[in-house]
Amino acid sequence: MIRLHVQAPLSAGVVMAPDQEQARYLISVMRLGEGDEVALFNGRDGEWRARLGDVTKRGCTLTPIRRTRAQTSPPDLDLVMALVKRSPLERVVEKATELGVGRIRLVTTQRTNADHTNVSRLQAIATEAAEQCGRMEVPQVVAPERLDRLVEAWPASRRLMVCDEAGAEAHDGPDAGAAAPLPALKALNDAQRGAWGVLIGPEGGFDPAERVRLQSCPAVICVTLGPRILRADSAAIAAVTLWQAILGDW
Amino acid sequence: MIRLHVQAPLSAGVVMAPDQEQARYLISVMRLGEGDEVALFNGRDGEWRARLGDVTKRGCTLTPIRRTRAQTSPPDLDLVMALVKRSPLERVVEKATELGVGRIRLVTTQRTNADHTNVSRLQAIATEAAEQCGRMEVPQVVAPERLDRLVEAWPASRRLMVCDEAGAEAHDGPDAGAAAPLPALKALNDAQRGAWGVLIGPEGGFDPAERVRLQSCPAVICVTLGPRILRADSAAIAAVTLWQAILGDW
Structure with a gap:
C-alpha cells in the first residue's frame, strides 16, 4: 500500500488533490488508476485509506474513505x-x-x-x-x-x-x-x-x-x-x- | 596519525613491509617519507608506533618502535x-x-x-x-x-x-x-x-x-x-x- 504525507485536512468523503509530484508518482510511476487505494496522513488527523478519482495525465483526486489509525505523537x-x-x-x-x-x-x-x-x-x-x-x-x-x-x-x-x-x-x-x-x-x-x-x-x-x-x-x-x-x-x-x-x- | 592493519607480527625493531596497496597509500597518496611515523595493529600484538624507512617509488619498510596500546578483544x-x-x-x-x-x-x-x-x-x-x-x-x-x-x-x-x-x-x-x-x-x-x-x-x-x-x-x-x-x-x-x-x- 502506497503511503503519502499530505498537507490537506483528512476526513471521510472530503475530496482533496495530491500535489503535482505526488500525482505524477501515483499515475505515471506506480500506474494507479480510478478506484485504486492509497494511505494518507497529515500529522494531525490520523491515517486514512483514500481512493483515487478523476484520473487524467495531469492529476487526480483522493477521497478519504475511512480512518485506519488514530493520530499519535512521537516522543518530544x-x-x-x-x-x-x-x-x-x-x-x-x-x-x-x-x-x-x-x-x-x-x-x-x-x-x-x-x-x-x-x-x-x-x-x-x-x-x-x-x-x-x-x-x-x-x-x-x-x-x-x-x-x-x-x-x-x-x-x-x-x-x-x-x-x-x-x-x-x-x-x-x-x-x-x-x-x-x-x-x-x-x-x-x-x-x-x-x-x-x-x-x-x-x-x-x-x-x-x-x-x-x-x-x-x-x-x-x-x-x-x-x-x-x-x-x-x-x-x-x-x-x-x-x-x-x-x-x-x- | 595514519593507522594501518597489517598481517605481520609486530615487535620492537623487527622490520616489516606494508603490502603494495598500503605502500602506495603511504607514499603516493599521503606523501610520507623516511622517518615519518604511522600506527600499526594486527589483532594480536597491540598497537605500535612504527617508522618508515627505505622509501622508494615502489615501496617502503616499517619498523615498530614502541607499543602504544595493549591488545584487547571485542565482545563475543x-x-x-x-x-x-x-x-x-x-x-x-x-x-x-x-x-x-x-x-x-x-x-x-x-x-x-x-x-x-x-x-x-x-x-x-x-x-x-x-x-x-x-x-x-x-x-x-x-x-x-x-x-x-x-x-x-x-x-x-x-x-x-x-x-x-x-x-x-x-x-x-x-x-x-x-x-x-x-x-x-x-x-x-x-x-x-x-x-x-x-x-x-x-x-x-x-x-x-x-x-x-x-x-x-x-x-x-x-x-x-x-x-x-x-x-x-x-x-x-x-x-x-x-x-x-x-x-x-x-
Missing part, C-alpha cells in the same frame, strides 16, 4: 546535529526519522566546515522516510544555527544528552565528565522524562571552549558511546536508539 | 545479517565494525533475493573501518550461508537476539512473542553474558516457517525495535547498539 526528542558531509547528513535525517525523533535541528560549531545545507532537500528525505516507516507525522528539519546561540537559549526544562566522540579521542581517553549511557539515563527518574535533546558533535569534535560551555549547562548530561570512535552518523543513530529504548516509546 | 558478538542491497549492506559492515561486533556472518533467507555478495570487498570495508575507529582487530566477514542451516547448527550456549521488523508489520502489529529490548536483555542475568548473536532479517521479513523455526530455537530471544518499521541497516545498527550498551563493552 530534538536531535541536534552538527553539520557533517552531505551523504552522512542525509542518512542521519533518514534514520532519525525512522527511529522516531520529534525534530531535527542543525548546528554549526567551531570545527564545522560545511555550508552545503539544503534544508528543503533534507525535509524531503524526512518526508519520504516517514511515509515508508509508518510514522504518523514528519519531523521538522530546522535550518542551521550556531551552537553557542543554541546553548544560550536552551531551556533548563529540556534535558540535553551530549555525545562527543571525536572530542573524547582528542583528549586522549574518554572525558572524565562523561558516563556510560545506560546507567546515566536510567538514573534519571520519571520526572525527567518529557522534553529532551540529543546533541551530536562534528567529525572534528567540539573545541575546548565549547566543551566547557556544554558541561556547565545545567540541562546537559554527557555520555560516551563505547571505547571506539564512531563517525558522526553512527553516533547519531546509536544515541537516538539508546534514548528511545530507555526513555522513549520503544 | 556475531552479527548475523540477511543479505540486503549492496549499499546498505556495505554500510552495515562499516557501522558494525565501528560498534564493535566480533564477527559478521551473512545469511540468505526465503525472502532474500540478493546474490551480489563480494565478501572480499566487504572484508576490505571492515578493515578500513577498523583502522579509522581505533579498533584493535578486524571483524571477520563470513560468506553467506542458508538461514535454516545456520539455525540447525546454532550452539545452545550462544544466545541469539532476533529482530524481525518487516515481519512484525506483515503480521499487522508486533509479534506477540517479541519483547522490548531493554527489559528483555536486562532480565538475562550475568551468567548469560558471554557468547551472543544478533540476527537481522531481510527487507521482506522472515517467512512464517522461518519465524516458527526461530521461535522454537532455545537460544533465541525475540525483541522489537520500537513501533516504526526500520530498514534492515537501521535495525542492525540499533540492535548492536542496544546489545553493546546492555551486555557489551560500552
Whole structure:
C-alpha cells in the first residue's frame, strides 16, 4: 500500500488533490488508476485509506474513505546535529526519522566546515522516510544555527544528552565528565522524562571552549558511546536508539 | 596519525613491509617519507608506533618502535545479517565494525533475493573501518550461508537476539512473542553474558516457517525495535547498539 504525507485536512468523503509530484508518482510511476487505494496522513488527523478519482495525465483526486489509525505523537526528542558531509547528513535525517525523533535541528560549531545545507532537500528525505516507516507525522528539519546561540537559549526544562566522540579521542581517553549511557539515563527518574535533546558533535569534535560551555549547562548530561570512535552518523543513530529504548516509546 | 592493519607480527625493531596497496597509500597518496611515523595493529600484538624507512617509488619498510596500546578483544558478538542491497549492506559492515561486533556472518533467507555478495570487498570495508575507529582487530566477514542451516547448527550456549521488523508489520502489529529490548536483555542475568548473536532479517521479513523455526530455537530471544518499521541497516545498527550498551563493552 502506497503511503503519502499530505498537507490537506483528512476526513471521510472530503475530496482533496495530491500535489503535482505526488500525482505524477501515483499515475505515471506506480500506474494507479480510478478506484485504486492509497494511505494518507497529515500529522494531525490520523491515517486514512483514500481512493483515487478523476484520473487524467495531469492529476487526480483522493477521497478519504475511512480512518485506519488514530493520530499519535512521537516522543518530544530534538536531535541536534552538527553539520557533517552531505551523504552522512542525509542518512542521519533518514534514520532519525525512522527511529522516531520529534525534530531535527542543525548546528554549526567551531570545527564545522560545511555550508552545503539544503534544508528543503533534507525535509524531503524526512518526508519520504516517514511515509515508508509508518510514522504518523514528519519531523521538522530546522535550518542551521550556531551552537553557542543554541546553548544560550536552551531551556533548563529540556534535558540535553551530549555525545562527543571525536572530542573524547582528542583528549586522549574518554572525558572524565562523561558516563556510560545506560546507567546515566536510567538514573534519571520519571520526572525527567518529557522534553529532551540529543546533541551530536562534528567529525572534528567540539573545541575546548565549547566543551566547557556544554558541561556547565545545567540541562546537559554527557555520555560516551563505547571505547571506539564512531563517525558522526553512527553516533547519531546509536544515541537516538539508546534514548528511545530507555526513555522513549520503544 | 595514519593507522594501518597489517598481517605481520609486530615487535620492537623487527622490520616489516606494508603490502603494495598500503605502500602506495603511504607514499603516493599521503606523501610520507623516511622517518615519518604511522600506527600499526594486527589483532594480536597491540598497537605500535612504527617508522618508515627505505622509501622508494615502489615501496617502503616499517619498523615498530614502541607499543602504544595493549591488545584487547571485542565482545563475543556475531552479527548475523540477511543479505540486503549492496549499499546498505556495505554500510552495515562499516557501522558494525565501528560498534564493535566480533564477527559478521551473512545469511540468505526465503525472502532474500540478493546474490551480489563480494565478501572480499566487504572484508576490505571492515578493515578500513577498523583502522579509522581505533579498533584493535578486524571483524571477520563470513560468506553467506542458508538461514535454516545456520539455525540447525546454532550452539545452545550462544544466545541469539532476533529482530524481525518487516515481519512484525506483515503480521499487522508486533509479534506477540517479541519483547522490548531493554527489559528483555536486562532480565538475562550475568551468567548469560558471554557468547551472543544478533540476527537481522531481510527487507521482506522472515517467512512464517522461518519465524516458527526461530521461535522454537532455545537460544533465541525475540525483541522489537520500537513501533516504526526500520530498514534492515537501521535495525542492525540499533540492535548492536542496544546489545553493546546492555551486555557489551560500552
